[in-house]
Amino acid sequence: MTPPMLHPFPSNTMHTLSRRGFAALALAAIALPPVPAAAQGALPPGPVTMVVGWPAGGPSDNVARLTAQRMAEALGQSIVIDNKGGAGGNIGSDAVARARPDGSTIMLATVASHGLNSVLYAKLNHDPLKDFAPIGMISTSPSVLLVPTDSPFRSVADLLKAAKAEPGKLNYGSGGVGSSQHLAGASFKKITGVDVAHIPFKGTAPAMTDLMAGRVDFVLTTGAMSFIRSGKLRPLAVASRQRLPALPDVPTFEEAGVKGFYTDSWYGLVAPAGTPRPALDKLNAALATALRNPEVQKQFIDQGALPVKPMGVDEFWSFVQQQMPLAAEQVRVSGAKAE
Numbered sequence: 001m002t003p004p005m006l007h008p009f010p011s012n013t014m015h016t017l018s019r020r021g022f023a024a025l026a027l028a029a030i031a032l033p034p035v036p037a038a039a040q041g042a043l044p045p046g047p048v049t050m051v052v053g054w055p056a057g058g059p060s061d062n063v064a065r066l067t068a069q070r071m072a073e074a075l076g077q078s079i080v081i082d083n084k085g086g087a088g089g090n091i092g093s094d095a096v097a098r099a100r101p102d103g104s105t106i107m108l109a110t111v112a113s114h115g116l117n118s119v120l121y122a123k124l125n126h127d128p129l130k131d132f133a134p135i136g137m138i139s140t141s142p143s144v145l146l147v148p149t150d151s152p153f154r155s156v157a158d159l160l161k162a163a164k165a166e167p168g169k170l171n172y173g174s175g176g177v178g179s180s181q182h183l184a185g186a187s188f189k190k191i192t193g194v195d196v197a198h199i200p201f202k203g204t205a206p207a208m209t210d211l212m213a214g215r216v217d218f219v220l221t222t223g224a225m226s227f228i229r230s231g232k233l234r235p236l237a238v239a240s241r242q243r244l245p246a247l248p249d250v251p252t253f254e255e256a257g258v259k260g261f262y263t264d265s266w267y268g269l270v271a272p273a274g275t276p277r278p279a280l281d282k283l284n285a286a287l288a289t290a291l292r293n294p295e296v297q298k299q300f301i302d303q304g305a306l307p308v309k310p311m312g313v314d315e316f317w318s319f320v321q322q323q324m325p326l327a328a329e330q331v332r333v334s335g336a337k338a339e
Contacts, residue, residue, distance in 0.1 A: 042282040043103040047078040050269075051099075051107045053092025054175060055085035058204030059141070059223020059303075063267045064108045066299055067138055070290030075282070085203045088178025088338070089113045090124065097126035101272040103279030106135060109270045112180055114320050115327025120178040120338045128324065134317035135269035135280055136287045141222035141305040142240035143184045143263040144247070146233045148214045156237050156256040159218065160192055167195035173216035175204035177338045184220035184239065184263045186336035191261050208233075222265050225304045239263040246304045266323070268316055277313075284313050 050068050054060040061083060068079040084092035089112045099105035107113075114128045126132075145156065153159040163170045172188075174181035177200045185198055199216060201207040208224065210216045212232050220239065225246055227233040237256045238244050253261040269287060271280060288310035290296055300306075311319065 042276075042278045043075070043077065045077075046104065047080045048072075048075070048103070048283075049080050049082050049105045051082045051084055051092045051096050051105065053084055053086075053089030053108070053110075053113060055203030055205050056081075056083050058175060058208075059221060059265075060108055060110060060204070060267070062223050062303060063138060063300075063305070066296065066303075067108075067267075067269075067287070067290060070293055070296050071283075071286045074286035074289040086176065088117055088120065088176045088182075090117060090121065090126075090178075093117075093128075094125045096270070096272055097131035099272045101133070101274035101276075103271060103275055103283065106269050106271045106283060107132075108138075109268045109320070110180065111265050111323070111327055112178055112183075114268075114270075115324050116180070116183055116331055117178050118324065119328040119331040120183075120336060122338070129321065131273050132270040133273050133275045133280055134313050134320065135271055136284045136313065137308050137311040137316045137319065138267040138269065138287070138291065139300050139305040139308055140264050140266045141303075142238055142244065143180070143220040143222055143265065144224060144228075144238050144244075144250070144304065145188075145218060145220050145236045145253075146211065146224055146227070147218045147236060148212060149231055149234050150214065151217070151234060153218075153236065154234075156253065156258060159236065160194060163192075163194035163196055168197060170194075170217045171197040171199050173199045173201060173207035173211055173219045175207055175221075176200050176202060178336075179204070180263070180265045181207065181219060181221045183331060183334060183336055186334035187263065187330065188220060188258075188261060190334050192258060220263065222305070223303055225302060240306075244304055244306075245301050268320070280313050284310075284316075 050064055052061050052064045064081055068081060072079040084095055093113050096105060096107040118128055147153050172185040174185060189196060204221055207219055211219050228235055235247055235250045237253045238250055239253055239262050291310045
């Protein structure tokens with residue numbers, strides 16, 4: 001049904017307004033300042049909080065901080081990182097699912113928060129799809145198998161030989177049960193047939209600390225380029241179909257003799273369900289501006305990531321919905337379970 005036409009003034013008022021009155025109204029309209037974005041339903045004033053479900057210093061935190069800095073410039077509003085680590089990212093997801101849906105709170109989404117955890121955990125306090133709204137894709141990164149610099153393992157073949165010689169002796173670290181490192185390690189075990197123990201940490205950063213100290217034998221993770229360049233860790237192989245531009249001398253697992261082992265971690269941004277579409281569009285536009293920055297592209301490549309072309313809000317959500325069952329199947333095939 002066509003809505004009734006609304007007039008700005010009652011009909012009798014129209015006849016009583018003088019020309020002087022109309023002139024005054026016109027001048028007042030011209031003098032009005034532009035309507036701020038917040039008043040148009042985009043973002044409320046003040047800083048935007050970006051929740052990261054992992055501790056500071058890990059790969060997810062690095063991606064979040066790089067993205068937040070450039071997005072803030074595009075928005076003209078500051079973005080504050082709030083690390084809520086633990087439970088494979090679920091603590092952060094729970095907090096954002098309950099946050100006010102006005103665009104002032106967003107979250108770094110990952111393959112764990114929107115894929116792995118739905119199968120790894122028997123029960124979640126949130127729904128990865130129903131409790132969130134999409135903003136956009138940031139980047140994808142393949143895992144790299146890392147060992148301490150003084151490790152006796154110089155290749156994947158060396159590590160596999162030792163693991164098969166003494167089943168259960170070697171171990172691998174992860175950022176927690178349900179993390180991408182956990183899944184990668186479980187998949188590596190299944191594909192290679194080796195028996196290695198899983199040691200979960202509360203975030204990737206402490207896992208890397210123990211790896212460098214030699215208390216962990218290896219880690220499969222992303223975003224560790226600073227440790228590699230500084231000589232604190234040695235990369236043995238990359239879990240992608242092609243070598244990384246940042247690590248041209250490091251073979252893929254395929255080249256190292258392990259067939260079919262690929263692990264891609266993706267990063268994106270989401271908001272609480274119910275966040276107005278204008279707010280999502282404004283955040284998506286700021287993200288796209290950030291990702292098109294040549295310096296940002298270079299930094300992602302230097303971090304071992306494969307930058308992606310910016311996605312629209314709906315395109316990103318379609319990607320998330322399509323990859324969730326694939327990630328879930330990877331968990332089932334690997335046999336990984338929340339411990």
